[in-house]
Amino acid sequence: MNMLAVFWGTLRDILPIVAIIFGFQYLVIRKPVKRFLKVAIGFFMVWVGLSVFLIGLEQALFPMGELMASQLTHPDFLPAMTEGAQRHWSDYYWVYIFAFTIGASTTIAEPSLIAVSIKAGEISGGTINPFTLRLAVALGMA
Template identity: 80%
Template sequence: MTLIVTFWGTLLDILPIAAIVFGFQFLVIRKPVKRLPQVLVGFLMVWVGLSFFLVGLEQALFPMGELMATQLTNHEFLPSLAEGAQRHWSDYYWVYIFAFAIGASTTIAEPSLIAVSLKAGEISGGTIDPLMLRIAVALGMAFGITLGTWRIVMGWPLQWFVFAAYLLVIVQTLRSPRSIIPLAFDSGGVTTSTITVPIIAALGLGLATEIPGRSPVMDGFGMIALACLFPIITVMGYAQIAQWRATRRSTANTSTPLKSKLVGKGDHDAF
């Protein structure tokens, strides 16, 4: 029954998109759709695939995210978190390790990030390494989620973290290569997609539910905001490091002929 309801709901979600696309194609552009059978098969695959994904999401990813948060904060797993014991943020170290690991692994596997990184490498003519871009985004996502779990443990307001992160983004934007800035900002968006968001949301809500004194409504949400921001920071940081290394190589290559010329003249005092 759940599968039927999900298929029907997904169909209702996809129909408006198809209506707009085909409406513009036939009524505004007034041209037939190229490879129409292929397009229709594609829409069918999206409908079926998305429906199965949503069912799997409900039956696996959401429960697993909440279950991991519950198990990692249970006093049976961590005796230091027993009832009445004084709690310290470092007691939740397994939560931070899991958050970092799941953030990096889900981001590396994110289909939208893979597509964007390949397209960026293709358009840049090889200047942007797709794998290095994915690693930079994954590290940013992992750090953002880890920081988000730490914020929930500490109970600190989200706005402090968002303000500090945006301030760092602004400073980096002023100092980063102009060609990488749009890609860096887009990288923050593509990471929070089909695979990553459900696990992050479930982990945050589960953690806020299990930690005493935390509210799922006030503290459980907000991890996705940090998960969006930190990939921007790491991608621009990667670009700045790459630019610095390129400048160093260029300076070294420029100085080499001059040194050779001086040595040829016998001017050893220059060294």
């Protein structure tokens, strides 16, 4: 994996967002950015953080997921079969359980869902529990 390519790719991906934010600030709102240095450092941290996150995904999580998928679908792991019988979709129940748990847990941990659920809890005056909302969305998505 070319780390430099990941950093450049991430920069290319976030530059339009930065351009829109600064464009609106200067061209529509027509005011300078308050605490410009702090904002610039924040964008730099987002760039580096996303790049390192993507590198981590490529080097650790994706290979681990591929390994687990091959292990979960390997004939030695699946229930024993009689000679000449065909596999049924239910023979792969561990794959479905794994996919469900990964889908639900990543949805629960999704930062934008966390932010929205907290805001929903605030707006509702506490009627909506943020974690319950996240759990409901996660179960629906998974």
